[in-house]
Ligand code: FEO
Ligand code: CA
Ligand code: CA
């Protein structure tokens with residue numbers, strides 16, 4: 018299988034250099050337009066409160082405005098129109114230092130309500146005229162989904178005893194979705210939003226049990242302080258509430274009255290994204306990463322075929338099927354291991370009484386099945402013509418360090434100790450030619466080891482053909498077959514050490530045939546670049562700037578909001594995460 022090499026077309030844009038400017042920089046023949054910032058009205062008919070620059074909007078107003086920390090995103094054309102559609106945007110988490118006028122100096126139930134209202138998803142209606150995109154006001158589709166929106170649990174684990182709480186004896190009704198990281202679009206036109214670091218919002222018992230520890234639950238949580246005013250997030254009092262998070266959530270963007278559905282058949286992990294393709298016989302195949310050091314890559318294959326007729330015809334498609342986890346073997350071979358109760362050691366005497374328990378304790382099930390521990394699986398992209406699959410492994414500074422367990426030393430698929438730069442793996446399903454996404458075997462190889470040839474240590478140098486980058490995260494193959502890579506270098510390592518030559522986070526474009534890689538965009542200070550989405554005509558690409566101005570302590574100091582970044586509003590203003598629309602000035606195809 019000779020995927021590398023071959024004849025590609027040269028990337029047809031002017032590459033941009035690394036940058037430390039507090040700005041979005043694109044090639045000179047392109048223009049970038051800020052479309053939807055934290056605090057901008059979502060455009061619903063229920064009201065359009067204007068953003069207050071001192072962050073004094075109430076929680077009720079926040080619930081009608083864009084949330085914070087934009088992440089995964091998808092474009093849904095209306096009437097197949099590439100210039101008029103819906104954009105579904107994740108709001109991964111909040112920086113409460115910026116969210117309130119005095120940050121977290123004081124703390125109250127209303128501040129918790131505002132933080133919860135700034136989480137979740139936006140669905141906005143957008144339209145382009147003469148190259149300018151705008152958010153349509155008073156849209157009948159526009160809505161905010163937050164950490165308190167009523168939703169439904171469906172699939173094999175719904176109603177299980179581990180999902181029942183004092184507030185929901187049925188185990189099927191949940192409030193809200195949190196830490197929505199990457200996303201996906203289904204062939205039947207729905208949005209899949211993915212719950213990643215949900216554990217950080219819960220305060221567990223002083224001494225969490227093994228199952229709680231496996232998902233990172235700890236006493237006090239990560240500092241969101243929701244449990245102080247919303248007892249649902251006090252897991253010592255409500256130990257089953259955390260079981261109701263960690264799922265893929267399906268949203269019908271065309272039906273603002275739909276209750277979003279948490280799809281338990283896809284497993285409970287720290288979901289990065291959910292990328293859907295079709296098997297050869299027309300079933301849905303969903304690829305998913307669990308983003309933590311030494312976690313796994315999963316795929317779900319539906320039992321039934323996708324039917325024409327949109328969501329109405331495919332309402333239960335993601336409730337029936339088989340969940341698999343990946344084992345990367347030597348010499349480029351790999352195998353999908355079914356996580357099915359009774360198979361692969363997933364039996365009652367190993368602690369799995371039912372399929373529901375396999376799905377709720379999905380990480381433990383994958384441990385038993387013998388999956389390969391990866392270097393933080395982030396986004397997964399499928400090539401629309403070849404069916405080839407790409408995954409970003411963003412980094413893992415603990416790989417191969419002294420005292421690590423079996424499977425945590427260097428392996429064929431994760432070949433570098435102290436892997437601070439990350440890598441991208443590509444695979445083909447089935448044997449080298451077959452390419453059926455439902456296959457149980459695959460052939461894999463590295464696409465690139467990220468790094469800087471000038472780095473001091475050989476293991477940080479990588480083998481990129483072209484412009485350098487590290488910590489790849491967002492990933493998409495466009496309809497023309499170009500691979501787009503977005504980076505998320507942590508603010509604690511940005512511009513330092515082996516990252517000193519790389520500047521701010523960026524987006525690059527690569528040719529899967531030749532590996533040629535060229536830098537397309539650089540972002541403002543302290544941000545990550547994420548959320549890549551194309552219009553179907555490839556004349557606009559939307560991206561998200563997340564957490565501009567973030568400092569290494571993660572939570573910004575409200576006394577000095579402008580110290581690191583004032584993007585996008587400029588001098589003296591609070592930095593705001595935002596969606597940016599990018600077009601070629603001549604209206605041509607992006608990237609070509
Ligand atoms: Fe939310 Fe793994 O990035
Ligand atoms: Ca990510
Ligand atoms: Ca990341």
Ligand code: CA
Pocket residue numbers: 109505545563
């Ligand atoms: Ca992030």
